[in-house]
Amino acid sequence: MKKQTLIFLLIMLVTSSYAHAADSVSAKIIALEKAALEKWNSGDPSGYLSLSASDVVYFDPPLPQRLNGIEALTKYYEPVKGQIHVDRYEMLHPLVQSTEKMAVLTFNLVSYQGEKASRWNCTEVYRLEEDGNWKIIQTHWSPVQPFADK
Template structure:
């Protein structure tokens, strides 16, 4: 059964917001704690996909304490649930942080529900263009 939700109170949105709050204060552990052992990760700063929590952890440990965004926003989060999976898409803007005055992103996270807990199994970050 597929459910499509445009609301801001789905569990995976709450999990993502909490992880983003930590991320924007230099702490990637929120995302590492949510990621499944078989997570796949795309990042525009990397030339290849990262496969597995061990590789994602190594990458995130290299940038721990270097990413700061004192002001940020999650824009238009959307969740589609299909069985024990949920696809979260949103735009993310950060301001006056370590990455520059303003960064605009698109994000897709695929979550898998196991034993009543949601795990990230796929992440894809990409840059988005300026608004027209």
């Protein structure tokens, strides 16, 4: 009986430690994303560029195909510098699913310019780099489209 109790307590300790670590990763990833969004909303893409790994891949609705690498992403973002002005935003339903070295963040974004709202779905894949920093390796943006009435 004592052995079973000890095993149960050990399992609870490991489960609790894992849950705490997962919560910590989630908080870190969401904070990184929000900091990049804050810059983006004032026309500064540098937050996302500094978060992106050299081998990042990027999907965006206006693009005919995936962008590969930080150089291509930097070139794509260059024309939008100073052009984006978002009054406020809401990050809805953020969810981080992670392992020791990878994390996937999904969320819905509502950006407001005055009373006009833009609605987006976003998926970001983060990788824990050797230096201990989380970097985006894959981004996918898509507009939220209402279903057409039949």
